[in-house]
Structures are given as C-alpha cells and as structure tokens.
Amino acid sequence: MDARVALIGAGALGASVAEQLVRSGVGHVVIVDRDVVEESNLGRQSLYVEADAAARLPKAVALRQHLLAFNPTVDVVARVADVRADTIDDLLEEPDLVIDGTDNFATRYLLNDWCVREDVPWIYGGCVGARGLSAVIIPGETPCLRCLFRDPPPPGSVETCETTGIIAPAATMIAALEVAEALKLLVGDARSVRRGYISVDLWPFRVASVGSESKPDADCPTCGRRQFVFLEGGARDRVVTYCGRDAVQVIPAGRRTVNLASLCERLADVGDVSTNGFALTLRVPQHEITVFDDGRALIRGTRDPAHARVLYDRYVGS
Ligand SMILES: [Zn+2]
Structure with missing residues (x-):
C-alpha cells in the first residue's frame, strides 16, 4: 500500500497499531514519540524488549528497528519529538491518515485541530485500565473530536495509564479497532468505515456504539466555525x-x-x-x-x- 500514515505515540497503543499496520502491508509510516522505553513498559507494550529499556532507547527508534526486523522493505521514519502547535506541521510529513496512539488529551485536541484544518482523516484511540474508546474522524463527513467532546477534561480529573494501569489486551483491542478502520480508509472504502464512537470495557465486559448516525455539528468551534484554538497555542501548555x-x-x-x-x-x-x-x-x-x-x-x-x-x-x- 502506497499510503502514508502518521502515528502519534508509540506506547502500548501505538506500538500495537504500528505492528498491525506494517503486517497489513502499509508501506510508509511516520512514528512520532517523545519518550524512552522503560522497564515498566514491557508488560503491556508489544515489540519492545529488555535491551531497549536497558539502553533507554527512544520508543520511536526502538519501534522502527522492530518493525524493520520483520519487514525490511517498509519505509518507517522515527521522529523523537513532542507534538506541539509549533512542531506538528514539520513532524507529520503530509500524511494520508493520522492515527492516535497518545496517552493525553492535549495532543488529541491539537491533532483534531490540525487534521480538520488540513482535511486529513484521523482515528482517535485511547485506553486505560481494561477499557478504551475509538472514533474515526473524517473532516466534513463525520463529527470531529470537539463535536463529540467539546472540551478536554481538566488536568487531574481523569484516570491515566500511570494512575490506573492498563492491561495489554485493552491496548491490543483498541489498536485493532483503529487499524481495521485505517485499512478501510487506505483502500478507499470510506463507506464501510464505522461512524460515531465505540467504547469497550473488557472487565467486566461491556460494549457500546454511540452516535453512528450523527453528523458534524454546525456549531462546533473546530469543524463548524473553523477556529483552531489548540493550533494557535491559546490552549497549549x-x-x-x-x-x-x-x-x-x-x-x-x-x-x-x-x-x-x-x-x-x-x-x-x-x-x-x-x-x-x-x-x-x-x-x-x-x-x-x-x-x-x-x-x-x-x-x-x-x-x-x-x-x-x-x-x-x-x-x-x-
Ligand atoms: Zn466538530
């Protein structure tokens, strides 16, 4: 597949997304991550090994090496960087699709602004504990992140992977949901793409699909009124x-x-x-x-x- 995918975040979710993308035949992947591999990551983050943690390798670099080990022909670019309003244009390299492997809302709202402005589809994925959520956002066709959830939650108000932990199956499950929709978009079958958002809890098991009929909100500050406050730095840390x-x-x-x-x-x-x-x-x-x-x-x-x-x-x- 000739398409270019930008993957933001190479933790539990991102590493699993990257592996599935490359094994599915996606040929060009840009991986952006700001962190290094730590010993405590190995229980839930696929592909990483002890030696990566011992060397404190940046996750993007380690992930690239592991992807090339099973598919040397794939074009993988590793960017060790923090995605911010002032870096995002350079980091993403004109992708056909952006996939969210991040662990924080600040980056997701920034990504949403950027993708709506640039008219690039993106796939939201997040997980914590045994549960996760995913949504496909096609600017102009589906609700964007701010149509679904108008503002990011305030800091300290939501559980994070570090405060609650995350079980490996939850990350793999959300990654699978993201990659399945990515493949539909990349082969040009947007009609089959799942609409709205899906939320899955593995423990106890519960699944909900929300808003599958919903349209972009004309009053949405981002996709309706085209105000990109996260990109303009007004909402940035x-x-x-x-x-x-x-x-x-x-x-x-x-x-x-x-x-x-x-x-x-x-x-x-x-x-x-x-x-x-x-x-x-x-x-x-x-x-x-x-x-x-x-x-x-x-x-x-x-x-x-x-x-x-x-x-x-x-x-x-x-
Ligand atoms: Zn919107």
Whole structure:
C-alpha cells in the first residue's frame, strides 16, 4: 500500500497499531514519540524488549528497528519529538491518515485541530485500565473530536495509564479497532468505515456504539466555525525551565482547578504522595512532582521541558 500514515505515540497503543499496520502491508509510516522505553513498559507494550529499556532507547527508534526486523522493505521514519502547535506541521510529513496512539488529551485536541484544518482523516484511540474508546474522524463527513467532546477534561480529573494501569489486551483491542478502520480508509472504502464512537470495557465486559448516525455539528468551534484554538497555542501548555535548579515548571494554559485530594487518592499506588491542601507532592524514583490546585506543576529531577511534559501527562493527566 502506497499510503502514508502518521502515528502519534508509540506506547502500548501505538506500538500495537504500528505492528498491525506494517503486517497489513502499509508501506510508509511516520512514528512520532517523545519518550524512552522503560522497564515498566514491557508488560503491556508489544515489540519492545529488555535491551531497549536497558539502553533507554527512544520508543520511536526502538519501534522502527522492530518493525524493520520483520519487514525490511517498509519505509518507517522515527521522529523523537513532542507534538506541539509549533512542531506538528514539520513532524507529520503530509500524511494520508493520522492515527492516535497518545496517552493525553492535549495532543488529541491539537491533532483534531490540525487534521480538520488540513482535511486529513484521523482515528482517535485511547485506553486505560481494561477499557478504551475509538472514533474515526473524517473532516466534513463525520463529527470531529470537539463535536463529540467539546472540551478536554481538566488536568487531574481523569484516570491515566500511570494512575490506573492498563492491561495489554485493552491496548491490543483498541489498536485493532483503529487499524481495521485505517485499512478501510487506505483502500478507499470510506463507506464501510464505522461512524460515531465505540467504547469497550473488557472487565467486566461491556460494549457500546454511540452516535453512528450523527453528523458534524454546525456549531462546533473546530469543524463548524473553523477556529483552531489548540493550533494557535491559546490552549497549549506553557513550559518554563528553571535554570540551575534541575526543575521545570509546567503551566497549563487557562484557569484550571485540580482536586488535590482525589488526585492524591489516585496516585496512592504510584509513589510516595501527600497533600497539605494547597499542593500535592509525589515522589517517584528520580523525580519529585509538586502539583498546585491551579493545575501548575513543579517537576524536580529534570531540566528537559519535553520530559517534564511527559511526567505531567503521566501523573496529572492532561
Ligand atoms: Zn466538530
């Protein structure tokens, strides 16, 4: 297949998507990911091995190597980068289709803006615990992400893979749902594409298909009124680096309120966590993360803004 697919995120979901795409004959894949392989990933992220974690290889690079190992003819580009409003144009390389393998809403809303603006179909996939959700978004034909869910959830209000965990079958299942629809689009059979969104819980088992008849919302800020606030940076996280203090502050744009008590409960199994009512402090190996109730976080143990964002999304959510 000659089509170009851009895959954003190479974690549990993205790695499984990449494997299925390449085994299905998709010949050109751009993989964008900002993180490195860690030992704790190996229980749920397909293809990665101990040696990747020992070498702390970037996920995009490791994934590319594993894909080439079973199909040396495939054209795979690995981009080790953070997808942001100011980088997204360069990173995606004019794809025919974008597939979501991310673990955070900030990136998904940015992707939605970009894909609607550029008239490129994209496939939303997300999972946490034993459940997940997927939707196919064809600009102008189907509801976009903001037609379905107008605003991203506030930080700290939803479970993340790190606070709840994720079981491997959930990631593989959502990846399979994404790739099946991707293949229909790539062979030009858009009529067979599943409409609306599907939500599946494996434990206990429950499946729901929602909005299969729905159309784009004329009043949607993104696809109706064509206002791309996430691309314009108005809704993007701002990141400030503190020189010499080995700490980075992540400041989410806009006024947000974090319920520190409930975030504290969700992080109880992740590390040593406490809150004094004004701020929450989480200690995990190598990092100490302080979250304030306005959504701001101070991340100690790194000077790298991109890594700080990874840690923010992982523990606070976005
Ligand atoms: Zn819309």
